[in-house]
Amino acid sequence: MSYTVNCSILLTELPLLERPAAARAAGFENVEFWWPFAESVPSDAEITAFESAITSAGVQLTGLNFNAGNMPNGDRGLVSWPERSQEFRDNLDVVAGIGARLGCKGFNALYGNRTQGSTPEEQDALAVENLVLASKAVAGIGGVVLLEPVSGAELYPIKTAQQAMDVIGKVRAEGAANIGLLADFYHLSVNGDDVPAVISSFGADFGHIQIADAPGRGAPGSGELPLGEWIDSSRSRGYGGFIGLEYKTPADGAFSWLIR
Template sequence: MTYTVNCSILLTELPLLERPAAAKAAGFDAVEFWWPFDTSVPTEAEITRFENAITDAGVQLTGLNFNAGNMPGGDRGLVSWPARSAEFLDNIDVVAGIGERLGCKAFNALYGNRIDGELEERQDAVGAENLATAAAGVARIGGTVLLEPVSGAPQYPLLTAADALKVIARVKEDAGTENIKLLADFYHLAVNGDDVSTVIENHAKDFGHIQIADKPGRGAPGTGELPLGEWIARSRELGYEGYIGLEYKEPQESAFSWAIRHRAAR
């Protein structure tokens, strides 16, 4: 199965560390997470409990976010936030260590909101430098840094694939970085008005990861209007070989009904 369950947005009725086992019980072999700790450098005990929850469940960790700040409070990353740059840098070795022990290779770095009182040029310079440092930090384990356009965050500057690709191109030009790629979240792109079909045609072979949810509502596939199945199939035809991240909102009892129907139809 090529799907990976985002356990930070799904199965939220359960404690965080019980969700990998619930994903396995639902028939999935892979999971991904937003940053699962309150700080950039959690204790060894906290890290061990998280890692054990993955390995004990018998699932593969396929993706992990760098610390993105207080997400419920509106933060969307520390990468381009000058005052919290040190927190992001301190997070890199922790993320790479978890990835190395669990065999995870994909690491999502949310770019960060625009900060009042900070020049956009300074934020973008800090962002490019921090992304290059993060990419170097995970390169030692064969990892890739992902950069994602996001919807629903008014101060977040990366809305379209072109926005993210422009930053990626800057990092590559400035630092010679090769292991940074676009995270194509079809829901975010569609909500922000991007032409998802064109993005796929032009960049599918270069996607670092795909995530899906339906529009409107950010619900499960089939609950809205997006042709997610067609987009996934076309991405595959054009060379994307990775997992499909399930990053939508749905109650636990119906979270994977669409997948059960799909398996039955096959």
């Protein structure tokens, strides 16, 4: 199984730049990250330090988020946020540059919460514009933009696979074909989506899969979700990409489920 460790939610007992090496020491060859900087355009020194942490650890960066704002404070993306749209656009070349240098192909663009001062229709139109720009920004390096339904964020409007696919359809209609669904089985199940039906209907549109168990967002086997069955079903429908490990478990037991 081609797993990739999300080093923004796992191994958090360590400083961020030490986590790729810790993932490699645990036996993994691939890692992914949320946006690891405070700003859309970090300094050259910050970018170099991040890239060096990846390459010196001997791991492959398989996924990177565009800047999604202050996630601990509740932000969930800049894509549809009018007041911060320029920050998202300023971020595009930075993300594409990191992707080009590290060979990363998957780029998650969190849609953003509903905001006061703009109508949902205005935000949705802006989101399509920005997703088209993001798709074009990474197309030259063979990149794919990912759109993710998210749970636990009341103001985030993309909660189901169908809602995400509706947006993806609009982006593709604008000529940007390199956009796909990020199927996080935890978020989909917690939001009440019928995951087997999602796999059946949209498996061909999966750009990436992430997993955590529910309830609790812990490691596989800690909850009730048939994650193995869902992964196998996705594979049978042609998904050949990585499985992102995006769950919350202390480092000392984070990967013991693999042994079992």
